[in-house]
Amino acid sequence: MSEKKKVVLAYSGGLDTSVIIKWLILQHQYEVIAVYADIGQTGDAQAIREKAYATGASKIYIEDLRKDLVDEFCLPALWAHAVYEDRYYLSAAISRPLIARALVDVAEKEGAQAVAHGSTGKGNDQVRFDVSVMALNPRLEIVAPLRDWEFGSRQQEIEYAKQHNIPIDITKDKPYSIDYNLWGACIECGVLEDPWLEPPEDIYMLTRAVAATPDEPRYIELAFEQGRPLSLDGKKLSLLDMVQELNRLGGEYGVGRSDMVENRLVGIKSREVYEAPAPTILHLAHAELEKLVLDKETIHFKRHLSQKYTQLIYDGLWFSPLREALDAFFAQIQPVVTGVIRLKLHKGSCMVVGRKSDNSLYDFSLATYDEQDAFDHKVGESFCKIWGLPLKVLAERDKRK
Ligand code: ARG
Secondary structure (H helix, E strand, O other): OOOOOEEEEEOOOOHHHHHHHHHHHHHHOOEEEEEEEEOOOOOOHHHHHHHHHHHOOOEEEEEEOHHHHHHHHHHHHHHOOOOEOOOEOOHHHHHHHHHHHHHHHHHHHHOOOEEEOOOOOOOOHHHHHHHHHHHHOOOOEEEOHHHHOOOOOHHHHHHHHHHOOOOOOOOOOOOOEEEEEOOEEEEEOHHHHOOOOOOOHHHOOOOOOHHHOOOOOEEEEEEEEOOEEEEEOOEEOOHHHHHHHHHHHHHHOOOOEEEEEEEOOOOOEEEEEEEOHHHHHHHHHHHHHHHHHOOHHHHHHHHHHHHHHHHHHHOOOOOOHHHHHHHHHHHHOHHHOOEEEEEEEEOOEEEEEEEEOOOOOOOHHHHOOOOOOOOOOOHHHHHHHHHHHHHHHHHHHHHHO
16 A cells, blocks of 8 residues: 655644545544644643544644844844835744745655645745745645635534544634734634724733733833843843843833734735734834934835835745845944834833934934034035025026016
8 A cells, every 4th residue: 555645734623624634634544743832932841742632633843933033034024114004024024934844844844745734725834934945945835724625614524523522722713813912912803803892901911901001101121232132221131031021011011902904915804903012122222223323324224125124024935035125225334223112001002212322323413403503504505505406497487487
């Protein structure tokens, strides 16, 4: 008898990917190797392992990818100031290429023919998984059961799970679709599908409601060295610890919620609620420091590149030459981004209240209006004459008419 075909599945331990294991075995006679990517969601590794075996996986890899996520994906996204449609810090979008890379690595190691994921046919994530896998190993087949299978509802999946003794815990099930990692939480479906309804308070997992936050503001000092977050209130932290700590702190002060209708790549609009305390604080601080130490032309030009970069990531093109080239641009300007930003967290808001840097381009004697003013006011007149010359010529022509 020929050997069974092997497939490597991105497994979360939830209902969809549990049913997928069984379905791939029974309907397609695959041997299923599960990969659980730990990217900061709160899963119990031992329970996940047992569950995967109990469901029929031949092997499970539990990969701690938290450091890879922050160092290789969050930091570049921070440097790029990548925010989709002004509000989404791309937590799910940056995690997909990372998970895809883990799947491809395991598939190559195990000699598997295919990889599988649990994304649906109308979301962005299928695109990010498929395109990333194609870019990393074009020979691998991609199986996405949710695009193909017969189940039309969660209830039908639950029935199938019961029939086949798949261990599922529907008591833990929330009526939402939640995607969560160190860079934030994305929450959709259920009552959120009505874009007029205010999100119920129980959907939030990282942030407190403003009413439940401390009355007194909290000041923090965030230091950066060559663009990298270095310390919080003088205490040095790894990027992973920094992100975790800012999620905790921001969450306590209700910082980082957003509620939006966004444009998906596949053409539909969807309503999603996001929580991203750490990215909200880090983006604000990093951008503020760049304002202090970079020249105007670079700051203004960078905005165009940020937008393009964001679009590439959102649209699943992480493993593309343009993304790498843009990363090189953002990295090139980081060496001077060293300094400290002081922020105030209070009642859901995060505000920059102070900044300092040895590389500052802010010149007090040029900016001040007091007697120490060193700016030569007289040159202002000549400057205006030259700057306004084209408009003056134009206005004279129109007067002649
Ligand atoms: N809309 C976000 C994106 O396309 C998140 C997708 C996953 N959301 C979720 N709640 N499962 O990146």
